[in-house]
Amino acid sequence: MKEMEGVLYQTNAPTGVDPDNIYFVQVDPNKCEACGTCEEVCGTGAIQSINDEGIHAVVNPAACMNCGQCLVNCPYGAIYEGVSYVDQIFEKLKDPNTVVVSMPAPAVRYGLGECFGYPTGTYVGGKMHAALKKLGFDLIYDNEWTADVTIMEEGTELVQRVKEQGKPKARPLPQFTSCCPGWVKFVETFYPDLIPNLSSCKSPIGMLGPLAKTYGSHESHVPAKKMYTVSIMPCIAKKYEGMRPELADSGYHDIDATIDTRELAYMIKKAGIDFKSLPDVKPDRELGESTGGATIFGCSGGVMEAALRLGYEVLSGEKLKDPYIKAVRASSGVKAASVPIPNFGEIQVCVVSGLANTIPILEQVRQGNSPYAFIEVMTCPGGCVNGGGQPLDPDLRASLFKNVMARVNRRYRMRQTV
Amino acid sequence: MRNIIKMTRRGFIRAAGLACGYAVLSVNMTKEAMAAALAFVEQRQKHVYDADRNNKLYEYKKSQDNPMITALYDKQDGFLHEGPCGHMSHRLLHTDYIDRSARVKALKAKGYKLAL
Numbered sequence A: 001m002k003e004m005e006g007v008l009y010q011t012n013a014p015t016g017v018d019p020d021n022i023y024f025v026q027v028d029p030n031k032c033e034a035c036g037t038c039e040e041v042c043g044t045g046a047i048q049s050i051n052d053e054g055i056h057a058v059v060n061p062a063a064c065m066n067c068g069q070c071l072v073n074c075p076y077g078a079i080y081e082g083v084s085y086v087d088q089i090f091e092k093l094k095d096p097n098t099v100v101v102s103m104p105a106p107a108v109r110y111g112l113g114e115c116f117g118y119p120t121g122t123y124v125g126g127k128m129h130a131a132l133k134k135l136g137f138d139l140i141y142d143n144e145w146t147a148d149v150t151i152m153e154e155g156t157e158l159v160q161r162v163k164e165q166g167k168p169k170a171r172p173l174p175q176f177t178s179c180c181p182g183w184v185k186f187v188e189t190f191y192p193d194l195i196p197n198l199s200s201c202k203s204p205i206g207m208l209g210p211l212a213k214t215y216g217s218h219e220s221h222v223p224a225k226k227m228y229t230v231s232i233m234p235c236i237a238k239k240y241e242g243m244r245p246e247l248a249d250s251g252y253h254d255i256d257a258t259i260d261t262r263e264l265a266y267m268i269k270k271a272g273i274d275f276k277s278l279p280d281v282k283p284d285r286e287l288g289e290s291t292g293g294a295t296i297f298g299c300s301g302g303v304m305e306a307a308l309r310l311g312y313e314v315l316s317g318e319k320l321k322d323p324y325i326k327a328v329r330a331s332s333g334v335k336a337a338s339v340p341i342p343n344f345g346e347i348q349v350c351v352v353s354g355l356a357n358t359i360p361i362l363e364q365v366r367q368g369n370s371p372y373a374f375i376e377v378m379t380c381p382g383g384c385v386n387g388g389g390q391p392l393d394p395d396l397r398a399s400l401f402k403n404v405m406a407r408v409n410r411r412y413r414m415r416q417t418v
Numbered sequence B: 001m002r003n004i005i006k007m008t009r010r011g012f013i014r015a016a017g018l019a020c021g022y023a024v025l026s027v028n029m030t031k032e033a034m035a036a037a038l039a040f041v042e043q044r045q046k047h048v049y050d051a052d053r054n055n056k057l058y059e060y061k062k063s064q065d066n067p068m069i070t071a072l073y074d075k076q077d078g079f080l081h082e083g084p085c086g087h088m089s090h091r092l093l094h095t096d097y098i099d100r101s102a103r104v105k106a107l108k109a110k111g112y113k114l115a116l
């Protein structure tokens, strides 16, 4: 076990293992104080009391979506991560025959700074790329670039689906986003009948892996077999996604390792890099340049907004003058909106975060009376900026007593309303 | 009495916690804690939307305006020259999903209670 930014990690780097059998998060029974916070935040019930004392555990990986919300909300720090590639990455960075590729997600740059004393949410994108270079990453790609690619693919798919309605073999509406691996596993596990509604698009990192080893290999003149691609995420579920055996479309496994924001902060500190004094560095342009539409992927509603910035122009044939579509921004929970598009009509959309919130919406889809054309779902409340791999909220454990009491009180009131 | 003596440390925290939760804590305090957690997320979100608005950080706002996206899909010599959802896209960027319901069904059959 290794402690990184206040969270314990098992330091194994599994390869060729079926991710369905891995506990990406688990409870240390010696630290669990039976407060039940984890159970409260879990959308599936995977984490539950296993004995009379109320000690909690993830009962089976099949029921766990690997989101890590239980971990970041545990006031006792009793929950640890089961997988860490950090040691392996340090080895690869030293190996002169390996070309190490960095692929950080949008939300990482709004969390990483907190580990170096910046205020909550501070954008540190330029310093993040500089730190990756300093660590020895050879190719500085950016998952924000593939967020833009995702919009092109997923937006095009949505327009196709809208146009094919009523025709034979039409793919169903609403289309669901497929960026969030917790959500994708949730559909596969609890709503397999709705798999046809999931966009066939891989997530941005699911796209950057194979593009790095094909297009990136061509652009950089580095043979794909020398590449070691590192997915850097605000997320624990992305570790599961990176290990999916089917993600091998480049002819190699597309994503070689996945770490989260906390682990990146640990690596930067371990290497003795003075983060605050770093210059701002841009990623390699071809697989790195990105737009505002890409960076908002980190917020609940961001994928929807970025997709509408494309969909509006494709469906209306007109330029969208004001790209900021605030009607679909959602700090938490569920937000439905009707967006007027000239020469087309109103498009009904819905943005959801928190898996428990999806259930009524999915039941509507099952019954065939969902009013929506497009539904965005993020597992973590508020989106990836609040992901299970992000730095912990410093207040969470500092105000332990107050927090636990507040939560107990809330649970009590929830029970009263049932 | 015997019950109290037998009570474990964790059981005690739980019982005491519940008692305080019912009796002592004001509703305001609960609201404060919840607001604090939300404010934390909203703060990160605010910085994201600020960056989106910042033309120095993000010159372009729409994915289709990104010059490196136009280059990728360029009809002449782009790597994905057939455009979005073309053959190459389908080979590299799209996927199929797997029905994973069997294992949770088996868990439930064993008596595990899940949220759904």
Ligand code: SF4
Pocket: A025, A038, A041, A042, A043, A044, A045, A046, A047, A058, A063, A064, A065, A066, A067, A068, A069, A070, A071
């Ligand atoms: S990681 Fe997510 S799905 Fe798994 S037990 Fe924790 S909260 Fe539940």
Ligand code: SF4
Pocket: A066, A067, A179, A180, A181, A182, A183, A234, A235, A236, A237, A238, A378, A379, A380, A383, A384, A385, A386, A387, A388, A389
């Ligand atoms: S919302 Fe983001 S951080 Fe949370 S599980 Fe989904 S992809 Fe990961």
